[in-house]
Amino acid sequence: MSKIYQFLADGFEPVEALAPVDVMRRAGLQVTTVSIMGRSNVVSAQNVTVVADVLFEDVVFDDASALVLPGGGVGTAPMLPIIQALKAAGNRVISVIAGRSKDLIILEDEVRASSDEVIIMTDDGSYGDKGLVTEGIERVIKREKVDHCVAIGPAIMMKFVCKLTAKYEIPTVVSLNTIMVDGTGMCGACRVTVGGKTKFVCVDGPEFDAHQVDFDEMMMRLSAYKSQEVESFENFKPMHNA
Numbered sequence: 001m002s003k004i005y006q007f008l009a010d011g012f013e014p015v016e017a018l019a020p021v022d023v024m025r026r027a028g029l030q031v032t033t034v035s036i037m038g039r040s041n042v043v044s045a046q047n048v049t050v051v052a053d054v055l056f057e058d059v060v061f062d063d064a065s066a067l068v069l070p071g072g073g074v075g076t077a078p079m080l081p082i083i084q085a086l087k088a089a090g091n092r093v094i095s096v097i098a099g100r101s102k103d104l105i106i107l108e109d110e111v112r113a114s115s116d117e118v119i120i121m122t123d124d125g126s127y128g129d130k131g132l133v134t135e136g137i138e139r140v141i142k143r144e145k146v147d148h149c150v151a152i153g154p155a156i157m158m159k160f161v162c163k164l165t166a167k168y169e170i171p172t173v174v175s176l177n178t179i180m181v182d183g184t185g186m187c188g189a190c191r192v193t194v195g196g197k198t199k200f201v202c203v204d205g206p207e208f209d210a211h212q213v214d215f216d217e218m219m220m221r222l223s224a225y226k227s228q229e230v231e232s233f234e235n236f237k238p239m240h241n242a
């Protein structure tokens with residue numbers, strides 16, 4: 001398997017630099033953090049010191065992997081730093097961004113800047129190709145070998161991306177977006193089942209092996225407050241001309 005290198009310099013943002021490392025390691029990729037400061041200790045923008053695995057001058061760079069990264073709707077935003085890190089590490093990166101219509105496609109320029117190829121899919125065909133995100137992904141899979149997939153977006157989108165990549169036996173990571181209340185692992189609002197075991201997205205995730213996630217249970221729990229959400233939205237409309 002190819003190695004991936006995540007570069008660190010003083011003033012780095014942990015969300016941008018270390019979250020993608022976590023995602024990639026959970027996907028089974030071999031990720032090495034590299035200090036470009038000439039010392040192992042690197043200090044974040046929040047003054048937190050981390051110790052990089054190696055110094056830049058000690059790294060011997062080798063080959064790279066092909067990865068496909070579908071992002072649906074606002075899922076493109078958390079996907080962006082992952083795309084940037086994987087590209088910076090020398091991988092072939094194919095990004096598939098999707099939305100119901102053109103106005104829901106976001107961060108296209110930023111994604112293009114760090115991708116070898118960008119495929120845009122819209123449900124209504126108002127931009128890019130008409131169709132679902134899975135159709136864009138399968139087009140890539142049928143054309144070339146895909147080593148890994150990282151999917152972030154609505155639960156239903158991740159579920160079907162997961163079904164697709166399971167069919168082709170492509171290791172896949174998803175970032176789950178459950179309801180959260182306390183964010184400490186105590187309230188249970190974000191409970192999901194992964195590999196038959198109970199997990200809490202706020203403390204055990206949010207990234208998990210997609211092929212182990214019980215998406216049907218997750219979506220059922222996500223709709224627990226549906227009637228209250230609809231009522232709240234109706235109350236919101238007259239106040240904000242929605």
Ligand code: FES
Binds near residue numbers: 188
């Ligand atoms: S948000 Fe409460 S346990 Fe995760």
